Amino acid sequence: xxxxxxxxxxxxxxxxxxxxxxxxxxxxxxxxxxxxxxxxxxxxxxxxxxxxxxxxxxxxxxxxxxxxxxxxxxxxxxxxxxxxxxxxxxxxxxxxxxxxxxxxxxxxxxxxxxxxxxxxxxxxxxxxxxxxxxxxxxxxxxxxxxxxxxxxxxxxxxxxxxxxxxxxxxxxxxxxxxxxxxxxxxxxxxxxxxxxxxxxxxxxxxxxxxxxxxxxxxxxxxxxxxxxxxxxxxxxxxxxxxxxxxxxxxxxxxxxxxxxxxxxxxxxxxxxxxxxxxxxxxxxxxxxxxxxxxxxxxxxxxxxxxxxxxxxxxxxxxxxxxxxxxxxxxxxxxxxxxxxxxxxxxxxxxxxxxxxxxxxxxxxxxxxxxxxxxxxxxxxxxxxxxxxxxxxxxxxxxxxxxxxxxxxxxxxxxxxxxxxxxxxxxxxxxxxxxxxxxxxxxxxxx
Amino acid sequence: xxxxxxxxxxxxxxxxxxxxxxxxxxxxxxxxxxxxxxxxxxxxxxxxxxxxxxxxxxxxxxxxxxxxxxxxxxxxxxxxxxxxxxxxxxxxxxxxxxxxxxxxxx
Numbered sequence: 001x002x003x004x005x006x007x008x009x010x011x012x013x014x015x016x017x018x019x020x021x022x023x024x025x026x027x028x029x030x031x032x033x034x035x036x037x038x039x040x041x042x043x044x045x046x047x048x049x050x051x052x053x054x055x056x057x058x059x060x061x062x063x064x065x066x067x068x069x070x071x072x073x074x075x076x077x078x079x080x081x082x083x084x085x086x087x088x089x090x091x092x093x094x095x096x097x098x099x100x101x102x103x104x105x106x107x108x109x110x111x112x113x114x115x116x117x118x119x120x121x122x123x124x125x126x127x128x129x130x131x132x133x134x135x136x137x138x139x140x141x142x143x144x145x146x147x148x149x150x151x152x153x154x155x156x157x158x159x160x161x162x163x164x165x166x167x168x169x170x171x172x173x174x175x176x177x178x179x180x181x182x183x184x185x186x187x188x189x190x191x192x193x194x195x196x197x198x199x200x201x202x203x204x205x206x207x208x209x210x211x212x213x214x215x216x217x218x219x220x221x222x223x224x225x226x227x228x229x230x231x232x233x234x235x236x237x238x239x240x241x242x243x244x245x246x247x248x249x250x251x252x253x254x255x256x257x258x259x260x261x262x263x264x265x266x267x268x269x270x271x272x273x274x275x276x277x278x279x280x281x282x283x284x285x286x287x288x289x290x291x292x293x294x295x296x297x298x299x300x301x302x303x304x305x306x307x308x309x310x311x312x313x314x315x316x317x318x319x320x321x322x323x324x325x326x327x328x329x330x331x332x333x334x335x336x337x338x339x340x341x342x343x344x345x346x347x348x349x350x351x352x353x354x355x356x357x358x359x360x361x362x363x364x365x366x367x368x369x370x371x372x373x374x375x376x377x378x379x380x381x382x383x384x385x386x387x388x389x390x391x392x393x394x395x396x397x398x399x400x401x402x403x404x405x406x407x408x409x410x411x412x413x414x415x416x417x418x419x420x421x422x423x424x425x426x427x428x429x430x431x432x433x434x435x436x437x438x439x440x441x442x443x444x445x446x
Numbered sequence: 447x448x449x450x451x452x453x454x455x456x457x458x459x460x461x462x463x464x465x466x467x468x469x470x471x472x473x474x475x476x477x478x479x480x481x482x483x484x485x486x487x488x489x490x491x492x493x494x495x496x497x498x499x500x501x502x503x504x505x506x507x508x509x510x511x512x513x514x515x516x517x518x519x520x521x522x523x524x525x526x527x528x529x530x531x532x533x534x535x536x537x538x539x540x541x542x543x544x545x546x547x548x549x550x551x552x
Contacts, residue, residue, distance in 0.1 A: 041525045130462055130523065214457065214535075221455060257455060257470070260509045264468035266459030268515045270504050287509050299508065317526045358521075358528040366530045368540045371495035387528040426526040429462070 002183045004237045007176055007200075010069070011035040012207030012231075014042060014059055018068050020208070020231040020250075025072040027247045028233050032179040033073060035065060035082035036172050036205045041427045043169050044314020046087035047144040048425070057088030058095065058166075066099050066164075074105040074163070081154060081175050085166040087144065089113055092166045093444045100164075100446035107446045110157035112167040114439035117311055117432055118145040126430040128313070135313065135430065143425065144314040147432055150276035150305075152188060153439040154178035160441060169312060171276050173201025176234065184238040194278035195302020196240035199285060202273070203244055203262050203297065207231045210244060210262040212252035225251030242297045243290070254293045263287070263297075276309055278302040308431040317426035318355070318389045321396030323403025323419040324362070327411065328381035335411035336361045336382040339403075342410055343386050346402045353395050354388040361385070384414075389424075396421035451542035454480060458538040464499075465519040465534040467541055470511040477510035483546040489514050492544050496537070514541075 008030040010021030014037040024030055037059050050057025059065075062084045073080055085092040093111035100107040122145075125136045135142065146169035155178045157165045165178070177197045180186060186193050203210050210232050212223035230250025235243040244254050263282060267273055273280040281301040288296045323343075327335040340359045347357065360366035362383035365373040384406075388399045400419025407414060450456075450469070453476045459466045469484055471477045490501040499517030506513065520534050521527030 217455070220451065257472075260470050260511060261455065261457040261468060263509070264459070264466070264470075264506070264511060264513050265457055266461055266466065267513060268461070268464070268466060268504075270506055270513060283504075283506060284508060285506075320528060356522075356528060360530060362530065367536045368493075369495040372493065372540055385530065389526075389528060424526050426523060 001185065001238065004235060005032060005179060005183045006030045007032045007034060007179055007204065007234045007236060009034055009036070009204040009207045009232050011037050011065070012205065012209060013037065013039060014061065016207060018064060020229065021065065022068050022072065023247055023250060024231055024233065025069050025076065025078055030078055030233060032079050032081060033069065034175045034204070035080070035084060036175055037061070038083040038086055038169065040312060041314060041425055043087050043146045043312060044144045044425045044427060047314060050087045055091050058086045058092035059084035062092055062095060063099060066096050070100055070105055070107070071103055074107060079158060079162070079179065080164040081178055083167045083170055083175060085111060085168045087168060089166050089168045090442055093442070096164055096166065097444045097446040105446060107163040108161050109164045109166065109444045109446065110160065110162035111442045111444065112149065112153045112157060112165065112170070112439055113442060114437060115146045115149050115167070115169040117147045117437050120432060120436040121145040121311060121313070121430055126432065129429045129431070131428065138315045141316040142313070143316065145311050145430070147309040147311045147437040148276055149437065149439050150174050151177040151181055153441055155181040157441045158182040160443065162443065172205040173198045173275060174277060176201030176204050177277060180236055188277065191278055191302035191304060193240050195280040196242065196300035197236070198273065198275055198278055198280040198302065199282060199297060199300030200234045200236055200242045203259060204232050204234050206262065206265065208252065209265065210258055211246050211254055212258055215258055215261060221257065223253050227251065243294055244297060245294045254295050256287045256289050256295055259287050259295045259297060274306065274310070276305065278305050307434055309434050309437055311430045311432045313428045313430055314425055315428065317424045318391065319393050319396040319421065319423050320387060320389055321399030321421040322385065322387040323400035323417065324383055324385045325403055325406050325414045326381060326383045326416045327414055332380065332382050333364065333378050336384050338411045339384045339406055339414065340386065342406065343402050347388070347399065350398070350402070352388070352398045352402070354390050354399070356389040358387045393421055393423065447545045448548050449542065450484065450544045450546055454542065456538035456542050458535050460520055460524050460533045463518055463520050463523040465516045465537055467514045467516070467538050468511055469514065469541065470509065474510040477507065479546070480512055481505065484512060484544070486514070488544070489541065492541065
């Protein structure tokens with residue numbers, strides 16, 4: 001039995017940097033390389049793409065990432081686990097097999113399918129958690145429903161000899177838990193081990209966010225060489241012991257501070273971090289610097305998993321129109337405020353139909369609102385921003401237009417207009433009885 | 447009075463329409479001060495005009511940290527918000543601007 005493994009985290013979101021994963025594979029001494037690339041609403045957007053082309057619907061950077069890491073991973077026997085399958089894991093696996101073949105690499109690729117639970121959600125007409133309504137009430141605005149799968153099918157794929165495992169919607173920490181379950185033979189009801197493994201996965205899943213990214217604050221929290229930020233490695237033992245580290249000589253830093261910030265990132269009640277495989281408890285975790293860029297994490301626990309899976313439901317919510325224009329120099333703030341008043345009145349006069357409007361001055365109050373921002377001084381330049389929610393793209397376009405016409409009809413010296421209008425694919429959640437999701441593994445040979 | 451920034455660091459996370467902000471003491475000796483000064487009520491007041499729901503505080507003494515969970519904070523949800531910073535990632539910086547009682551020894 002394997003006593004410890006090293007897992008590298010090669011991406012923290014779909015657009016993340018490419019070369020840190022190559023550095024991990026070449027110099028990290030890793031056994032597994034995980035890419036977390038699937039944001040909350042990305043599956044819904046990918047589902048839209050798949051409806052137009054049945055062979056698409058997977059991560060747009062899949063090919064670039066695979067071409068970058070497959071040769072070195074194949075040479076060193078590093079297994080890859082990723083959710084780049086998005087709305088079409090099987091097509092992503094076929095594409096990866098094609099790339100491997102073109103590189104002369106005889107790899108075994110596995111797709112995890114079955115996270116798409118749209119039909120089961122419709123059949124049960126499940127209630128939406130975020131607002132009053134049910135799946136059926138979303139009508140033709142409904143795009144997708146994908147269950148957050150656990151680690152088990154991914155671990156099965158690894159045990160079946162997969163070199164690359166590609167899933168769609170799965171819980172992010174489960175991408176990391178799967179290699180642990182596979183390598184150590186952890187039981188799926190050993191709640192404390194699964195809880196500590198979830199701590200590891202949670203710390204690693206956002207890649208650079210635990211090695212000094214999303215952290216630096218000059219003079220208070222300085223981090224070296226963020227342009228060459230090294231991505232993290234988790235050294236995990238069969239007993240759940242964990243050290244977070246990174247490639248020697250890479251940019252960034254792994255410290256108790258970076259690990260504590262990431263431990264609580266996107267966590268609500270730390271005693272109940274709900275996962276498909278376990279209810280993890282982060283409240284007793286200890287964080288200890290044992291050497292430069294080496295932090296030991298212990299004390300993660302767990303309790304029995306719930307009987308339901310969280311399902312991410314994608315739907316067309318509304319349309320958003322937006323326009324921006326800048327003012328500078330003496331009186332910039334007053335001209336910016338005047339511009340906002342003019343647009344507010346114009347949207348009324350011309351009868352633009354919107355359910356929600358927002359009037360911001362970027363540089364003044366756009367991030368935290370007027371009350372929080374009131375204590376700051378006057379800036380040299382301001383940028384007016386008006387955004388509104390509408391029921392059609394046509395109405396959304398009119399909002400940006402009313403900002404643009406400020407050029408010739410508004411305050412003096414307004415410049416640099418930008419405008420946009422887009423549909424809003426939003427996500428909501430439902431809880432699905434666990435046994436209604438039926439994941440399975442499909443192998444594709446290169 | 448000192449700014450919270452002098453003794454603590456912070457990170458914001460998002461889920462749906464809920465934002466969470468961690469407040470972590472640089473030095474564990476300041477954890478009791480954080481607990482006494484940075485209450486749910488003060489955080490809610492500090493974020494006037496931002497937090498439309500409630501603020502719940504969780505305590506993590508092992509790592510000298512507090513975790514604030516703020517509902518109805520992200521403009522109806524990250525994926526549909528009209529806000530420039532739909533995730534609320536910049537909110538941690540606003541919280542660190544909070545003034546608290548000076549700590550003995552700082």
